Amino acid sequence: MKTLLGAAALLLALTPAARAAEFSWAGTTDPQTMDPHAVNSAPVLGFLNNVYEGLVRRGRDMAIEPALATSWEPIGAGEGWRFHLRRGVTFHDGSEFDADDVVFSYRRASDEAADVRSWFAPVSGVAKVDDFTVDIMTSAPNPIFPDSIANWMMMDSGWAEANGASLPDKENGNFATLNANGTGPFRITAREPGLRTELRPHRGWWGVARHNIDRAEFTPIQNPATAVAALLSGEVDMINPVPIQDAARLESAPGVEVVRGIEARVIMLGFGHEADTLKYGADAGRPNPFRDARVRMAVAKAVNVPAILRQIMRGSAEPASQLVSPAMRGHSPSLAARPQIDPDAAKALLAEAGYPDGFSFGLMCPNNRYLNDESVCQAMVSMLARVGLEARLHAMPVSNYWPELRADNYDMYLLGWSPGTFDAEHPIRFLAATPNSEKRLGSWNFGGYSNARVDALLPRIQSELDDNVRQAMLDEVAGILIDETAYVPLYVQPLVWGVRSNVSLTQRPDNFFILRWVTVDEG
């Protein structure tokens, strides 16, 4: 009997091992923690999506699909959502997943100590109905709630409590900072922060594994040239990102391919809407012309986005007309056209606003946050000069940049926004709503843009259950923002990954790298 079992086990082990492969990849940022609730940042959440799972997850096309919940439906007239949990799911350590873990993960992720607690601002309570049913109550009807929790990952209550990690601890760290125990398709078998992280398949995963990875290793490589060399020499199978200037060279190299796509991040120009005076340039101290919508419109008409995309982004990026890219839910297709590039019209608008000779002001720009950010700003300086706007460029590292913006030290600035919920409501809440600390609104609306109609529509968008009505309101807001040129959306940032030719994978617009979609052809 024992031999028979042994033979069966051997057979089981051999079947997938026939084409099992090792896979290694490199990125610029090491996920700073393995705790899915401690930090709300894309490198952490993207990485942990391979290890932990939520009730729902996003598919290859970003659509929400069942994960640890098999189905869900609204309760009553929008009092909340009921989730039916998947049965027979086990964590990496073998313990069972059930409703208690969901309740525990809610308490853990919505605690003061958790960075992701803002996801649960609309939630009034979470109740276990039975072992495999959970009710999540919301204080107002919330149509996009399932969308907003795709990155809320489930942790085993027993494991967390036994290891003293019942709450996340970002400042001092705890057991969950270095160790992980999720339900996802991969488990972490070695973790050396900043050096390497090793993953192996979770044999007890509930889903059907379509990958053929036996062992995967992630190495952070900060220097882009080193990463490109590592890919070319075959030491790593995939790098993210490829520096745009190296993409063409990689494409022509044998054995290597470049995978391009567009990210969820829209790059835009922002203005000081509230500032009384200009702060930089020769006209510092004079009244702030950017309070006038015509001046902002002139900027929109002066910046030649197609030229920027051609020259600086080498054709990798797409132009943007709104605060969200077309891949996001709630994007308004009827407003997809950017303003016409027209320097003469821009000059006419400036003259009409009382600045026939233009003026001088300060443009703030990060130099290590977005792809080629400083080059883009330099190009815009010369484009603006053609209509008489003399922009003084102040480029700085991102850790100096945000404090300057928070202190209102700018006349115009560059900003990128990637909506965490992949929905058009997100940038309205953060960038267009009148800043209000108590209601957690407009927290990135540095310039203080304010429009009563937008503020009135936002709560209705948030609670509208009818998709068509909701879209009409989103269209209206997008229209207002375009008419008033609250921001000048420029382009959607490109995604450029480098991959060995024998690897097939899926690139998702949120720049998450999903290991279970990778197959390595060893032949």
Place this chain on the structure above:
Amino acid sequence: MLAYIIRRAAQSVLVLLVVGLVAFSMFRFVGDPIDNMLGQERTDADIEQLRATLGLDDPFPVQYWNFLTDAARGDLGISFRQGRPVAEIIAERAPATLELAAVSGLMALLFGIALGVFTAIRRDGFVANAIMTVSLVGVSLPTFLIGILLIYLFSVTLGWLPSFGRGEVVRLGGWSTGFLTSSGLKALILPSITLGLYQLTLIMRLVRSEMLEVLRQDYIRFARARGLRDRAVYFRHALKNTLVPVITIAGLQLGSIIAFAIITETVFQWPGVGLLFINAIQFVDIPVMAAYLMLISVMFVGINLVVDLLYFAIDPRLRADRGDIRR
């Protein structure tokens, strides 16, 4: 003697304190760690709260004082980025840097002396001139460029050596070593060349000029007149006398090899303290930056102190000035 040592030690401590003060006054220009620590959905209240928790609102002398009092108790703080004790992180990363520095220092010393002697003896020879010309490259090309060139030649084109990382390491207690595996040894080659090339050239040129100087001395002529063989003249008599300044310089250079490993480590993704420091700057991880800068300055000050004391021990004239010789 004792008074001299005490005075030099006191000066060293003062230098350390000033370095720390300068470092802490610079940190606020590096930026603000808050935005890296909080996600997109932070509010102004979150920012205020975290600033207060981390003590970032305190004036920098207060922050410095807190760092010093904690450091005196052996507590270097908690990394903002990793949420782990800084001392633990540095102890984890130090072996990588020290092994790299040792290998490249040793390489620079051996090859530097050998080539220096060779170019001095054959100073009009074609090969010696070629070496001297090529050595200009070592001095004039920036480290990162040499590193990238080596990577493209030996990793990408030839595929002989790894382009990044340390290979497999073996843990011996708290120390991780790359000396015991073939991939670890292979991984050491390119970074050590990159890091040691400048020192190699420096030592080579120093040995050469010292050697040329010594070979003109009378005792060398006498040695030749006695009919000693070339090898004995060059290596027993000439080389020995060139080594005193060479050892001094090499000792001082060891400090800079460790400190300037930053660039090499970045190019090769070498997981040492230099790379840690670069990452800390990007993230504005103040505890890590502070600890690294203080450790490096302790090292430099320590090496200088030892060198000064050695001079004192070796050179009787220094003692004569102090009047000790009267005894």
